[in-house]
Amino acid sequence: MDVIRIEGGHRVEGVVRVEGAKNSALKLMAATIMAPGVNTLTNVPNISDVHVMGKVLKRLGAQIDVLDEHTLRIDTSTVDSWETPYELVAQMRASTAVLGPLISRFGRATVAMPGGCNIGARKIDMHILGLQALGVEFDLDHGDINATAPHGLIGDTVTLDFASVGATENLMMASVHAKGVTVIDNAAREPEIVDLANLLNEMGAKVHGAGSPVIEIEGVDELHPVTHEVVGDRIEAGTFIATAGIVGTPIEVCGFEPSHLGLVLRKYEQMGITIERGERMVRVYRDKPLASVDIQTLPFPGFPTDMQAQTMCLLALGSESCVITENVFENRFMFASELQRMGADIRIEGHHAIVHGVKGFSGAAVKSPDLRGGAALVMAGLVADGTTVVSDIYHIDRGYERFVEKLQGLGAHVERVTVPDTPVI
Ligand code: EPZ
Numbered sequence: 001m002d003v004i005r006i007e008g009g010h011r012v013e014g015v016v017r018v019e020g021a022k023n024s025a026l027k028l029m030a031a032t033i034m035a036p037g038v039n040t041l042t043n044v045p046n047i048s049d050v051h052v053m054g055k056v057l058k059r060l061g062a063q064i065d066v067l068d069e070h071t072l073r074i075d076t077s078t079v080d081s082w083e084t085p086y087e088l089v090a091q092m093r094a095s096t097a098v099l100g101p102l103i104s105r106f107g108r109a110t111v112a113m114p115g116g117c118n119i120g121a122r123k124i125d126m127h128i129l130g131l132q133a134l135g136v137e138f139d140l141d142h143g144d145i146n147a148t149a150p151h152g153l154i155g156d157t158v159t160l161d162f163a164s165v166g167a168t169e170n171l172m173m174a175s176v177h178a179k180g181v182t183v184i185d186n187a188a189r190e191p192e193i194v195d196l197a198n199l200l201n202e203m204g205a206k207v208h209g210a211g212s213p214v215i216e217i218e219g220v221d222e223l224h225p226v227t228h229e230v231v232g233d234r235i236e237a238g239t240f241i242a243t244a245g246i247v248g249t250p251i252e253v254c255g256f257e258p259s260h261l262g263l264v265l266r267k268y269e270q271m272g273i274t275i276e277r278g279e280r281m282v283r284v285y286r287d288k289p290l291a292s293v294d295i296q297t298l299p300f301p302g303f304p305t306d307m308q309a310q311t312m313c314l315l316a317l318g319s320e321s322c323v324i325t326e327n328v329f330e331n332r333f334m335f336a337s338e339l340q341r342m343g344a345d346i347r348i349e350g351h352h353a354i355v356h357g358v359k360g361f362s363g364a365a366v367k368s369p370d371l372r373g374g375a376a377l378v379m380a381g382l383v384a385d386g387t388t389v390v391s392d393i394y395h396i397d398r399g400y401e402r403f404v405e406k407l408q409g410l411g412a413h414v415e416r417v418t419v420p421d422t423p424v425i
Helices: 022-034 048-059 086-091 093-106 126-134 164-175 191-202 232-246 256-268 305-315 335-339 372-384 394-399 402-408
Strands: 002-007 014-017 039-044 064-066 072-073 108-112 137-141 144-148 157-159 182-185 206-208 214-219 227-229 251-254 276-279 279-285 296-297 321-326 345-349 352-356 365-367 385-391 413-418
Touching: 002 372, 014 402, 022 039, 022 048, 022 072, 022 093, 022 164, 022 191, 022 232, 022 345, 048 064, 048 086, 048 394, 072 093, 086 093, 086 108, 086 394, 093 108, 093 126, 093 144, 126 137, 126 157, 126 164, 164 182, 164 191, 164 214, 191 206, 191 227, 214 345, 232 251, 232 256, 232 279, 232 305, 256 276, 256 279, 256 305, 305 321, 305 335, 305 365, 305 372, 321 413, 335 345, 335 365, 335 372, 372 385, 372 394, 372 402, 372 413, 402 413
Parallel strands: 014 251, 039 227, 157 182, 296 321, 365 385
Antiparallel strands: 002 385, 002 413, 039 072, 064 072, 108 144, 137 144, 182 214, 206 214, 251 279, 276 279, 321 352, 345 352
16 A cells, blocks of 8 residues: 655745645536536646546546546536446545536436545435425435436525535536526535536526525526636645645745635634735745634635644644634544644544644654545644654545645655555454
8 A cells, every 4th residue: 555654854845836626626527517518627636536526427428538637628418327326426425416417417316325434424415405495306225316306497495504515516506407596595605616606607507696605596498518727726725835834934835816715824824824925826934833723614714624634733733722623524533633643632522622732743653534634644744753654645645636746846755655555453
């Protein structure tokens, strides 16, 4: 298996460019199902989740050409199936993003019920309830969700219990061809939602209010294929910004919109990190001790849960103590137990992590719990005393393109090595 080995204490600085957003690209790929013809997506990250979504689209009948590492030419005129098999949904639960597009195009869909993952149950009850309000009927058959719309989709108002990103996206896509107007209230407001709405409108849809809590979609008859650039990945950017915060030496992070990380940047400045904002870039460094601040994760524009582990890594070296509250996922503190192996002093109490700052980390063998926790463990290794070895790095490969190479480009002593699989005893 592959592991990432980090030798701590070396100077890390320079310029890094982030890719297109994983959490947008996957949904944009799914949305091409609704615009039969040749769609071209640029600034697509070359990561394993994108490869899996490509497999899903091909299984549905689409043809995909990789024009260069970051440009996909997706011809969905040949899509002739509405069934996504369990083995692909099991690999990546974001495959459920094809539910709305398939219902929109075919009036039906069969998607394997996604399982949970390390960070939580990842249910899709809000997706189902919302789609039922638009006239979709569901039955669960041996782990598959069979969705049909016998009377077509009729626009209605759907109020989400929680500002779910996935539910907002599926409802937005499913309602594109619905008769009349659909209103999604308490909608997710993430920048990736806005990117998807922009793509749909470029295809000829009429989506208004994306980025606000109320999104209105006026049904249209058909969509046409487009060329669209994926929005920059604010979470990959935030990961490198946190890296600059932990090493202290300056890192320039390019290729994203700083306003997409508003609260994160403001919290990091409160922690004593200097952030110089520019056009689609920031320059980050720290020349004072890390101050401890409380964090609570919430839907955008609140503090993103996808930045929780990276921020916990910073706060674990804070000058005092603080509390991190995880309000989005029910089990997203596994990173803490790995970081404790490196010397962090963190106590978990339900949805709260009480973090007491320590002077430093010591290198250790640790296991990546999910993609963000894995990246944060590598971050910790950069400043740890000695060598850190991170395993289960397939999590990292799901969401970070060339993570090791980018860190090497910043001077980090980090390498990807293949080691014999340790026998399970
Ligand atoms: C998206 O997941 C992202 N994934 C996640 O990023 C991100 O953490 C999350 O949004 C929140 O921002 C992709 O976009 C591929 P949700 P999603 O629906 O859509 C519960 C990463 O690290 N819920 O907003 O699944 C759910 O279990 C990943 O890049 C229901 O209970 O997130 C979770 O606790 C991790 N029922 C909470 O709501 C539902 O029907 C938020 O989920 C839907 C969600």
